[in-house]
Amino acid sequence: MQRFQTHVIDNQPPEFAPRDLWNDDIALRGALAREGGDSHADGVARYGALAGDELYKLSFDAHRDRPRLRTHDRFGHRIDLVEFHPNYHRVMAAAIEHGVAGLSWAEASPGAHVARAALCYLHGQVEPGSSCPLTMTHAAVPVLRQAPALREWADKVAACRYDPRDVAIADKPGVTLGMGMTEKQGGSDVRTNTTTATPLGGNRDEYALVGHKWFFSAPMSDGFLVLAQAPGGLTCFLLPRRLPDGTRNAFALMRLKDKLGDWSNASGEVEFMEARAWRVGEEGRGVANILQMVMLTRLDCMLGSAAQMRMALAQALHHATHRQVFGKRLVEQPLMRNVLADLAIESEAALALSMRVARAVDAAAVDPREAALARIATAIGKYWICKRAPAFVNEAQECLGGAGYIEESILPRLYRQAPLNSIWEGSGNIQCLDVLRALAREPASVDALLADLDAASGIDRDYDATLSALRGALHDADEAGARRLVERLALALQAGVLLRAGSPMAGAFCRSRLGREHGLAFGTLPVELDFAAILRRAWP
Known part of the structure; x- marks a missing residue:
């Protein structure tokens, strides 16, 4: 058999795992x-x-x-x-x-x-x-x-x-929760929902639900928050899978959705047949009640996209560190270094803004300014970070070449997953409309946003120029230009966090993203940047 062995296996990276994702980051x-x-x-x-x-x-x-x-x-x-x-x-x-x-x-x-x-x-x-x-x-x-x-x-x-x-x-020590908001006739416009909720005579908080949900998220959960039309208007309910006596509730899972990605998780379509549910909050206040969840779920969309970027970057850096091309390791090739450094800057900026918003959410109960910042910054960050993830993951796949397209790698999974967070919990247009509403109706959010941006002024000239231009743009916001405005706000927020943190990435971020010394694709950083320092920080 020895004479039929036509090759040896070399120039391949070792397995990625195990790696300590905390120590590496x-x-x-x-x-x-x-x-x-x-x-x-x-x-x-x-x-x-x-x-x-x-x-x-x-x-x-x-x-x-x-x-x-x-x-x-x-x-x-x-x-x-x-x-x-x-x-x-x-x-x-x-x-x-x-x-x-x-x-x-x-x-x-x-x-x-x-x-x-x-x-x-x-x-x-x-x-x-x-x-x-x-x-x-x-x-x-x-x-x-x-x-x-x-x-x-x-x-x-x-x-x-x-x-x-x-x-x-x-009979359970812990529970999980799902959600049922979307119906066939309306996605983001939940006020058009047709599922009905009829009060049951013996208990003013208990209702019977009849209707359908086009997307029933995590249908294996113990309970579900759903919206339905009660006599007093659209109302929030908790619908349990099992009733208190242990019997099945009266709903039927019609099918599971065949999704682009997110394959490990189930999403379903459901019919309610006088399913029992308990009212949460007052009748007619369903949207207001559900909005308490929105800030938390949108923050997780930001974190999820930032996480996918980080893993995609880690896979690219791991591969480039071990792979030899044209007599050098990939990570030593000038063009590849530009790509990897650009991805590293983008990844850290996504994490930095997500964690800043997490602090605002954490302090919201005791600090009105942080609560106001969380209200607007969550929509801004959710729009931009989730928009960046698909292109980012695809660029990381290119760093591996064909190996990044093979299912034995994690990258195809990340690529299928990457578009989800920009769609879930309100698409990009919904986030931009939410920002416009905050700018028009919530002066406290505008003040908190500007105060957070002002805290980084005087450190970087590109940042200061961007902030000056944004002040005027906030007063001239309109729907047709909302995406451009929200993008600029997101970049400024990311830059502000990096500058205040003293991150080594801050100057490169401001110069490339705010100073416009950057092309439309990743890997177009100014060539005189210190790529070695950026890569050491991203992959110590």
Whole structure:
């Protein structure tokens, strides 16, 4: 057989895992401390090591073996169960037990939201599909706490325990939550929803729901926040999978959606047939109640996109560090260094703004200015960071060439996942309209935004010129130009955070993104920048 061996295997990188995603990430460690989450650093560090080793390896089967819907058991009983690969449950258990869904509520102390954001960022690098139920479970708590009768649900999120069994919540140490807002006739315009909610006579908070949901997120969850038309208008409800007596609630999963990506997670289509649900808040206040979730879910969209960028960058740097081309390692080739440095700058800027918004969310309950900043900066960041992710991941794939297009790499998974966050929780146009509304109707948000931007003035001339131009643009905002304005605001916010942090990336970011010394593609940085220093920071 020896004479038929025509090649030896060389010039290939070693396996990516295990890697410590916390120790590798200087920017994350700095952001956690800077934004007030350093008291949780030990827990975040433990999760970074776990994510870069065991969870990374588990994620491949969790993603490839897609969820399957079993509408009936073998005897003909309706069961509406979603089956997952066992690795999916292992990933979910690790995430929930380490606080990815519940830390903010389990330890409601300053910095908890920031630390939880760091956990979300680490998790999103290795198994972003499961981030959907984790995000909704986390974000549902402020809504549920409006209804004292539903306190048990919020408490069981804060318990940080995972139990995938299909049983009543009284028998479970922890719960997960999904969501049902979108209907066939209206996506973002939820006020056109036609699902009806009829009060039941014996309990003024209990209703029977009839209707459908076109997207029923995480249909395997224990309960779902849904919107339906009650007598007093569009209202928010908690609809449990199992009723308190353990019987199945009256809804039917019609099918699972066949999605572009997000394969490890299930999304469904559902019919309610007088399904029991409990009102959350007053009738007619459904949108206002759900908006309490929006800031949290949009922040997770930012974190998820930043996480995908970071993992794509890490894969590209790992490959380029070990691969030889034309007599040099790829990472030593001038053109490749420009591409990798450009990606590294973009990645750190995405993380920096996401963690700054996490601090604003963390302080919102006690600091009106931070609450006002969170209101507008979340929409700005969600628009821009999520828009950047697909092109970023594709550029990272190019760094690997054909190997980045093969499913044995994580990059095809990241590429399919990358468009999701720009669509979920309001597409780009919705984010821009939200920013325009804040500019027109919420002077406190405008003041908080400008104060945050002003805090970095006087450090960089490109930044100062951008800030001066933005002041005029804020007063002339209109819908047709909203995307351009929001993009400029996002770049200024990113630059401001980097400048105040003293990041070595700040000058290069301002010169390339604000000073316009940059082309339309990645890898078009000014050639005299210190690429070596940028790459050392990104991949120590």
